[in-house]
Amino acid sequence: MPYYGWDEEHISLLRASIKEFCDKELSPEYVRWMDENCDFPPDDLWKKLADWGVFERGLGGTPYDYLVIQEEIATASVAVMLAIGASISFGQGFIFMLGSPEQQQRFLQPLFKGEAKMCMALTEPGGGTDILGALSTTAVLDGDEWVINGQKIFITAAHVADYIITIAVTDKNPANPRESWSIFIVPSDTPGLTIRTIPKLGCHACACSEIFYDDVRVPKQSLLGPLNKAYRFLVQGVVDRKSSGGGESSGKKSSGGSQGPNLAMALLNQERVSTAILSLGIANAAFRDSLEYAKERQAFGKPIGQFQIIQSYLAEMAIQIENARNLIYGTVAMGLLGKPAHIQAQMAKVVAARASEYCAIKGMEIFGGYGFTMEYDIQRHFRDYKQMVFAPITDEMAMNQIAHMLGLPKSY
Numbered sequence: 001m002p003y004y005g006w007d008e009e010h011i012s013l014l015r016a017s018i019k020e021f022c023d024k025e026l027s028p029e030y031v032r033w034m035d036e037n038c039d040f041p042p043d044d045l046w047k048k049l050a051d052w053g054v055f056e057r058g059l060g061g062t063p064y065d066y067l068v069i070q071e072e073i074a075t076a077s078v079a080v081m082l083a084i085g086a087s088i089s090f091g092q093g094f095i096f097m098l099g100s101p102e103q104q105q106r107f108l109q110p111l112f113k114g115e116a117k118m119c120m121a122l123t124e125p126g127g128g129t130d131i132l133g134a135l136s137t138t139a140v141l142d143g144d145e146w147v148i149n150g151q152k153i154f155i156t157a158a159h160v161a162d163y164i165i166t167i168a169v170t171d172k173n174p175a176n177p178r179e180s181w182s183i184f185i186v187p188s189d190t191p192g193l194t195i196r197t198i199p200k201l202g203c204h205a206c207a208c209s210e211i212f213y214d215d216v217r218v219p220k221q222s223l224l225g226p227l228n229k230a231y232r233f234l235v236q237g238v239v240d241r242k243s244s245g246g247g248e249s250s251g252k253k254s255s256g257g258s259q260g261p262n263l264a265m266a267l268l269n270q271e272r273v274s275t276a277i278l279s280l281g282i283a284n285a286a287f288r289d290s291l292e293y294a295k296e297r298q299a300f301g302k303p304i305g306q307f308q309i310i311q312s313y314l315a316e317m318a319i320q321i322e323n324a325r326n327l328i329y330g331t332v333a334m335g336l337l338g339k340p341a342h343i344q345a346q347m348a349k350v351v352a353a354r355a356s357e358y359c360a361i362k363g364m365e366i367f368g369g370y371g372f373t374m375e376y377d378i379q380r381h382f383r384d385y386k387q388m389v390f391a392p393i394t395d396e397m398a399m400n401q402i403a404h405m406l407g408l409p410k411s412y
Contacts, residue, residue, distance in 0.1 A: 003333035005062060014065055018072045021052050026076035028377060031205075034079065035380055039197060039207035040160045041080050050114025054084060055092070063332045067277060071325075074281020075288075078384050079205035081281060085274050086157040086206075087111060091118025093270070094165050094183065098225030098233065103185070107163070119161040121152040121186075121211055122234075129397045130412075132177060132231070137213060139168035139184060146184060146223065148216040154391070158209035159197045161188050166213075171228050181230035185222045192216040202383030271392050272345040276328045276352035279388040283324065283352070286359035286381040287317040290366045293376075304366070313362040320355035327351050343405045346398045353395055356385040 025048055034041065041049075049055070054073075057065055066088075074081040088111075095107045110116035127134025137150025148168055158164060164186045174180035186193065194212040225233060291314055294305030304310050327348045334341040360382045364371040371378045389395055397412070404410050 003064070003329050005333070005336050006064060007062075011064060011068055015068050015072060018052075018069050021048075022072055022076040026073070026080065031077040031080075032377065032380075034077065034205040036204070038205045040157065041083050041205060045080070046114050049080075049084065050112075055088060055114055056112045063336065064329070067329060067332060070274065070277040071280055071284070074278050075284040076281075077205065078278050078281050078285075079203045081278060082203055083157055083206040085278075086119045086161075087117050089270060089274055090120035090165055091116075091163070094118075094120070094224060098183065102221075103224065107185075116162045117157065117160055118163045118165055119155055119157040120165040120167070121155045121158065122167045123152060123154050125151060125153050129393055135167070135169055135181065137166070137168045138172070139166075139170050139182060141170075141220070142217075144220045145217045146220065148184065148186065148213045148218065150213050152211040152213075154198070154208045155211055156208050157206060158188075158195050158211055159207055163187055164193075164211065165224065167230050167234070174228070178231045178235075179228045181234075182227050183224040183230045183233075184218060185224050186213075186216060186218055190216050190218060201386065202380070203387050269342055269345040272349040272398075273328060273331055275388060275392055276324065276345075276348040279349075279352035279356040279385070280321065280324050280328060282356040282381050282385045282388065283317070283321050283359040286356070286363040286378060286385075287314070287321060289376070289378055289381070290314060290317065290359070290363040293378075294366055310366060313366060317355075317359045317362060320351075320358055324348070324352040324355040343402055346402050346405075349393065350395050350398050350402075353385075353388045356381075356388055360385040 025045060054069060057069055070081055070085070073084065092108065092111050095104055095111070099107065107116065107118075111118065122131060122135075124131070124134055124136060126136060137148065137152065139146045139148045141147075148166060150168065152158075152166075155164075166184045166186045167181055168184060169180055170182040171180040188195070192214040193216050194214070196210045196212075197207050198210055200208060291305075294310050294314060295303055297304045299307075305314070327344065331341045331344040331348050334344060360378070363378045364382050367376055367378050370376050371382075373379070393401075400411050
């Protein structure tokens, strides 16, 4: 289905190209091996992804280009796309939008080439969705250094990241709590930094970690973007053009002040859409495997795909997948039109997560006893989908936020 700015010929060629890459480099056997043996995509695969241009596409081309790439890779391996997203969204995205010329020159090319990895450390043990009230990691300026203390949890790809984009409180007594956070680029080998990998039920090939900051000292120039404005960037998409990269000029064209709220580009909105794409990939894979199995598996002298209930399951899978895809791509189209898309981003997250849930659960039922074995990939889709239901925000909280944006009283 075409959307605003959609180039069907270009998108078709791009989808065919990335699908060919996935068929060769992310075969079912290889993805299965990674799930059983890896906590992050191997270096040789990472280099192949970079050589294909995945990391450059994160900021180049049209937004649809990256959506198509995400969908095809997530269909082949959601864990691999989760790993890629950490470096693109939370590495390139931060540096491109907030970095000083020096920071951009230092970090962007290594990220494009796959020579550096980044992650974002925001969530803390005391709260995820309630992060404004729960964030307790602090950064205190001591001469020419920032001293960071605190703890983060469930940080994707932290165990392999070269740099950790860290959000910390820099004003302990703010007049406005939304103007008390700042962002820092913290090298992962900095003394005082401890990273512990957390075993997970699913998405094995992209681990998450707990991070401890114990008097972690970074140079004053490690500040990314303006002081105390991180919340405005993360949630509202506000980029201060006057001050960036430790107070230095960002070097970007400016109208002399801040860019006002742009809910279509708010980073946590982008995270909702990216998570929706991951869910869509899981749903695609579960549907594909289930449809193929239903055509081949025989019972009572005919393929089980001939039974009405199996057909009903598969038809509903296809419907939910199409609904999720349309909402995801439509949300991006609204952003291209310059329209706020905050509510649509939340909806896309929920609809796609529920599609992955339905496809994984009904897929398990279609496979029957074989689905409960480790010999078929449907069990991996079943394990992987669960992360999408509560990350980066629970479906229930997303529904609360949708209701609030519809004009109902705030429930949280």
